[in-house]
Amino acid sequence: MEQTTWNFIFIGISFGVYIGIAIWSRAASTKEYYTAGGGVSPFANGMATAADWMSAATFISMAGGIAAAGYGASKFLMGWTGGFVLLTTLMVPYLRKFGKATVPDFVGDRFYSNAARMVAVICAIFICMTYIMGQMRGVGIVFSRLFDIEIWQGVFIGGGIVYFYAGLGGMKGITYTQVAQYCVMVFAYTIPVIFISMIITGNVIPQLGLIGDYVKEGQEYSQPLLEKINQISTDLGFKEYTKGSGNTLDLFCITAALMVGTAGLPHVIVRFFTVKNVKAVRKSAYWTLSFIAIIYLTAPALGMFARTNFIEEINEKKYQKAPGWFKNWENQGMIAWVDKNKDGIMQYRAGNVFADKPEFDDSKRIENGPRPVTNKIDESSTNEVYYDRDIIVLANPEMAGLPKWIIALVMAGCVAAALSTAAGLLLVLSTSVSHDLMKKIVKPDISDKQEMRYARLASLGAVLVAAYFGINPPSSFVAKTVAFAFGLAASSFFPTLIMGIFSKRVNKEGAIAGMICGIGFTLGYIVYFQFLTDTKEYWLGISPEGIGFVGMLINFSVAFVVSRLTPPPPQEVQDMVEHIRIPKGAGQASDH
Amino acid sequence: MSKKSSFEDKQMIAGNYWQANLRLVVCLLIIWFVVSFGCGILFKENLDQFSVGGAPLGFWMAQQGSIICFVLLLIAYAFFMNKLDKKHGYEEEEV
Numbered sequence: 001m002e003q004t005t006w007n008f009i010f011i012g013i014s015f016g017v018y019i020g021i022a023i024w025s026r027a028a029s030t031k032e033y034y035t036a037g038g039g040v041s042p043f044a045n046g047m048a049t050a051a052d053w054m055s056a057a058t059f060i061s062m063a064g065g066i067a068a069a070g071y072g073a074s075k076f077l078m079g080w081t082g083g084f085v086l087l088t089t090l091m092v093p094y095l096r097k098f099g100k101a102t103v104p105d106f107v108g109d110r111f112y113s114n115a116a117r118m119v120a121v122i123c124a125i126f127i128c129m130t131y132i133m134g135q136m137r138g139v140g141i142v143f144s145r146l147f148d149i150e151i152w153q154g155v156f157i158g159g160g161i162v163y164f165y166a167g168l169g170g171m172k173g174i175t176y177t178q179v180a181q182y183c184v185m186v187f188a189y190t191i192p193v194i195f196i197s198m199i200i201t202g203n204v205i206p207q208l209g210l211i212g213d214y215v216k217e218g219q220e221y222s223q224p225l226l227e228k229i230n231q232i233s234t235d236l237g238f239k240e241y242t243k244g245s246g247n248t249l250d251l252f253c254i255t256a257a258l259m260v261g262t263a264g265l266p267h268v269i270v271r272f273f274t275v276k277n278v279k280a281v282r283k284s285a286y287w288t289l290s291f292i293a294i295i296y297l298t299a300p301a302l303g304m305f306a307r308t309n310f311i312e313e314i315n316e317k318k319y320q321k322a323p324g325w326f327k328n329w330e331n332q333g334m335i336a337w338v339d340k341n342k343d344g345i346m347q348y349r350a351g352n353v354f355a356d357k358p359e360f361d362d363s364k365r366i367e368n369g370p371r372p373v374t375n376k377i378d379e380s381s382t383n384e385v386y387y388d389r390d391i392i393v394l395a396n397p398e399m400a401g402l403p404k405w406i407i408a409l410v411m412a413g414c415v416a417a418a419l420s421t422a423a424g425l426l427l428v429l430s431t432s433v434s435h436d437l438m439k440k441i442v443k444p445d446i447s448d449k450q451e452m453r454y455a456r457l458a459s460l461g462a463v464l465v466a467a468y469f470g471i472n473p474p475s476s477f478v479a480k481t482v483a484f485a486f487g488l489a490a491s492s493f494f495p496t497l498i499m500g501i502f503s504k505r506v507n508k509e510g511a512i513a514g515m516i517c518g519i520g521f522t523l524g525y526i527v528y529f530q531f532l533t534d535t536k537e538y539w540l541g542i543s544p545e546g547i548g549f550v551g552m553l554i555n556f557s558v559a560f561v562v563s564r565l566t567p568p569p570p571q572e573v574q575d576m577v578e579h580i581r582i583p584k585g586a587g588q589a590s591d592h
Numbered sequence: 593m594s595k596k597s598s599f600e601d602k603q604m605i606a607g608n609y610w611q612a613n614l615r616l617v618v619c620l621l622i623i624w625f626v627v628s629f630g631c632g633i634l635f636k637e638n639l640d641q642f643s644v645g646g647a648p649l650g651f652w653m654a655q656q657g658s659i660i661c662f663v664l665l666l667i668a669y670a671f672f673m674n675k676l677d678k679k680h681g682y683e684e685e686e687v
Contacts, residue, residue, distance in 0.1 A: 066655075071636075074654035078628045081659045085624045088666055089617045093673075210656055211645025224646020242651040244636070252633055259628075279677070279684045282670035289663050300655040581610050583673075584682040 006408035007146045014412045015161060017180050018419070022165030022173045030448050033170030033455055034101035034431055040175055040274040046287025048178035049271040051185060051420035053080075053262075053292060055131070056138030059185065059417035063396075064389030066303030067310070070233075070241035073303070075255045081289065081296055082255070083262025086494075088285035091263060092272040094501045096281045097580045101273065102428075103266045103493065104436040110500040111508040112573055114441055119515050121436045123492045124266045128425040128432075129466070130485045131267075135422040136470030142414045145332065152471045158419065159467040166423035167430070167459035170452075174423040175274060181416035182291060188413020189295050192397040192406050196305045199400060201225060209301035214308075229304060232311055237350035241307070250538075253546030260552055261486030264493035267424040270431075278583035306392045309399050314385060315348040319370055322346065325398035330371055333360060334388040334395075337370045338377060341384075351381025358386055422466075426459050433458035487526055487544070491518035491551025499559055501581075504574045510563030518555025522548050609680040616672050620665050627653065627661040 027033040040048070058080070066073040098106055104124060108117030136155050143154025165173045190206065197206035202215040213222035229241045244251065262268065272281050313323055319337060329335045336358040337346055354375035364372045394414070397406045434455035439446060446454070492515050499506040499514070506514075526544045529536075536543075542550065568574070631639055632654030639650035644657075677683045 071651055071654060074632060074651075077655055078632055078658050081662050082624065082628050085620070085662050085665055089620055089669055207656070208645075210652060211647045213646060226647050226651070242640070242648050248633060252629060255629065255633065277684045279674060279686075282666075282673055286663065286666035286670055289666050293659050293663050296659055297656050578606065581613070582606055582682060583677060584684060 001404065003404050003407065004147070006404050007411055010405070010408040010412040011146065011415060014180075014184055014416060018161065018165060018177045021176045021180060022169045025172050025176050026168055027170035027172045027452075030101075030435075030451050030455075032172045033452055034273075034435065035270075036170075036172040036175045036274040038274060039276055042275055042280045042284035043287050044175070044179050045271060045275050045280075045284045046291055047182040048175045048274075049268065049284070049288040050291035050295075051178040051182035051416070052174075052271055052424040053268055053288075053421070054185065054295060054417055055421040056135055056142075056414060056418035058295075059189065059414055060138065060390050060393050063299045063302040063306065064392035066300050067307040067392050068389055070229075070239075070303075071244050072251075073300075075251055075258060077296055077300060079255045079258025080262055081292060083259040084285065084289045084292070086259060086263040087268065088282065088289075091497055091501070092269060092285065093278045093281050093583060094580045095269060095497070096272055096275070097278055097583055097585075098576075099273075101270075102431050102436055103269055103497070104432065105440070106500065107496060107511070108436075108440065110573065110576065111496075111511040112570065113508040113512065116508055116512050116515070117436060117440060119512065120493070120496075121432050123488055123515075123519070124428055124432045124436075127265065127485045127488055128267060128429045129462070132422055132425040132429070132462070132466040133469040133473065135418045135425070136466045137473055138418040139415060139422070140470055142411060142418070146411055155467050155470040158415070158422070159463045159470075162419055162422045162426060163460060163463045166426045167456050167463065170455070171270075171274060171427055174420075174427060177423065178420045181420040184409075184416040185413045185420075186291070186294055188409045188416070189393075190298055192400065192402055192410060193298050193302045193305070195402050195406075196309070196396065196400045197301065200305050200308060206301045206305075207297040209305060225304060225308070229308060232308070236311070236315070236348060239350075241304075247541050250541050250543055250546055253542045253549045255546075257486055257490045257546045257548035257552075260494045261490040261548055264489035264497070265485075266489075266493065267421075267428045270428060271424070302396065303392065306396050306399070309396075310387070310392075311348060313399060314346055316345055318345055320344070320368065323399070325395050328398070329387075329391050329395055333358060334391045336360070336373050336386040338373055338384050338386075339370070340377070340379070340382060346385050347382055348385040349381060349383040351383045352378040353381070353383050353386040354378050357388075426462055426466075429462040430455045430459035433461075484523070484526055487522040487548035487551060488519060490548030491522040491555055495552050495555040495559065499556070501577070503563075504577050505568055506559055506563045507566055507569045509566040510559040510561075513562040514555040514557075514559030517558040518551045521554050522551030525551075605680055609676065609682065612676055612680075613673070616669070616676070620669055623661070624665055628658040632658050 031037055062076055065076065095106055100106060100109070104117050104120035107120040108114060136159060139158030140151040140155035143149060143157055144151045165177055193206040194204060197203055197209050200214065200216050201209050201212035203209065203212050209225060212225055214225045214228045215222055226242060233239065233241050272284060275281055275284050314326065326335060336353065338353050354373060354377050356375060359374045360371045361374045362371060394410065397410055434451050438454050439451055495518060496511055496515055499511065525547045529538065529544045631650060636650035636654060639653065640648035642649040644652050
């Protein structure tokens with residue numbers, strides 16, 4: 001069977017399942033719309049949260065990033081999982097006991113102020129909006145490759161599907177589709193790696209590849225795989241795979257910012273409002289991290305396998321004899337070869353082939369020759385092979401010569417990763433508008449039905465805006481805004497929620513001043529270095545990705561100092577804090 | 593809890609519970625910090641002298657070991673908190 005036929009079958013079946021689930025579980029009340037009625041089992045919520053959390057970027061780009069950076073990519077592995085320890089021990093059990101539907105709800109009530117609520121709503125909308133654009137773009141790209149359509153058509157199909165089940169079905173609709181999407185993702189991610197692992201290390205369990213031996217081509221002697229990679233890497237002029245690049249403070253700050261950012265992301269927090277009680281929250285948390293760990297423990301092995309395979313298949317080979325996948329992805333513009341020394345052989349070395357992403361001029365292409373590149377060639381390096389890191393996951397099954405249906409499965413996994421995250425974000429966006437803005441601030445007397453109508457309208461609006469930016473991404477803007485989303489979550493929600501739970505003394509003046517100073521500092525630093533200047537002379541060497549951690553410290557300090565100088569919160573607020581510290585009696589998450 | 597228990601008793605139980613809760617969380621977070629920031633970043637070079645299978649220990653902790661520890665920490669959190677709930681009479685129904 002043709003590859004496209006397999007693609008149609010896998011994508012078609014998975015979409016059929018998602019839509020079927022959406023119709024079966026559509027929301028009938030705001031309670032179901034916001035928190036799925038509060039009766040989801042911890043196990044199911046664990047899968048749903050894992051799917052919600054792992055975005056297209058994790059699925060497609062993370063392994064490629066690890067393959068390229070080796071030890072340097074550990075910040076993503078630790079940062080995006082370690083955040084769940086903070087989330088579980090410091091936040092979600094108490095927020096679940098509090099029992100309201102959204103994160104701004106807690107901020108508004110705990111700090112008895114609509115101004116605080118408003119700041120929280122703006123942060124939530126900003127964080128989710130920046131995230132969802134990237135997901136839309138991801139869906140568009142995958143569809144355009146799969147079915148040979150334009151990216152905008154792909155974005156519209158993806159946006160339409162997400163709106164159908166998230167906009168209409170609410171939390172109840174997305175919970176069960178996310179469970180299905182997790183299953184698709186986990187198979188799509190691990191099955192190809194299992195095959196590759198058997199070829200490279202002779203072990204069926206790919207996660208053990210990291211500590212395994214290299215046994216490909218029936219070598220008599222065995223050598224630890226990592227040792228082999230270190231050796232190949234230094235031979236080609238790269239630094240050792242297992243060594244860092246030196247700046248420990250920056251690595252520390254980025255890891256910390258990713259961790260606290262993770263713990264402050266509203267679309268992850270609200271997923272824990274869907275289970276029955278605090279005990280269920282704890283159980284759900286370890287299921288969530290276990291499901292995430294299956295993929296996160298596979299990723300470093302995949303990165304390593306891919307790097308070995310890539311170098312062995314490409315380096316010092318004649319272009320004319322390059323494998324089929326190399327030319328396929330070259331035609332997609334994800335791979336390029338510039339024959340710097342005119343010997344017809346591909347040399348893969350450290351350094352850049354040319355500046356920026358490749359631009360091709362196919363009019364000058366000779367038959368069976370490489371696609372000519374118009375970029376300025378970087379003569380300081382002897383590297384001749386450019387590849388986009390994203391192909392590590394997408395092309396890996398082809399590199400290892402796996403059957404066509406597995407390639408289709410990987411594509412379905414990419415789509416599932418993007419859709420599940422987009423749906424979770426869309427829900428937070430719509431509830432921020434309908435619940436936090438309309439119901440709590442603008443028009444407190446609207447009925448349940450009207451509130452749901454606002455929620456559906458808001459999610460339609462959010463999908464359209466996200467689709468617009470998915471189709472016309474402001475150049476490299478999306479990649480840069482990821483630093484924003486994590487920085488904002490780390491410097492706003494995380495410290496504010498922690499203080500709201502663990503201190504009775506922090507008052508509204510302190511919380512608002514803390515949030516404004518934390519966000520102001522973080523935003524200012526990121527905007528300055530990402531948009532206003534090209535210099536990389538960071539303060540103490542801390543890059544914009546890690547500055548959210550410093551922003552968090554500022555938020556904490558300002559809030560404590562200002563609270564000391566102003567009167568303590570009213571008695572009923574202090575009683576409320578005592579109340580949420582006791583798990584018993586959380587009951588159903590209420591919707592008003 | 594018997595009907596006789598006064599408001600102060602309830603306050604005291606709640607206070608004890610909260611203190612025990614904080615102690616547990618602090619212990620878990622110390623382990624969390626040591627396995628990730630400690631082993632994976634700050635003392636990575638020192639640990640690299642040792643190895644697990646074919647991998648340097650510090651590198652392995654940063655890429656896989658810490659994640660495994662995180663999962664174990666969350667299981668421990670659920671287990672000990674449930675025990676704490678039971679001890680203080682805050683137990684909830686099984687889910």
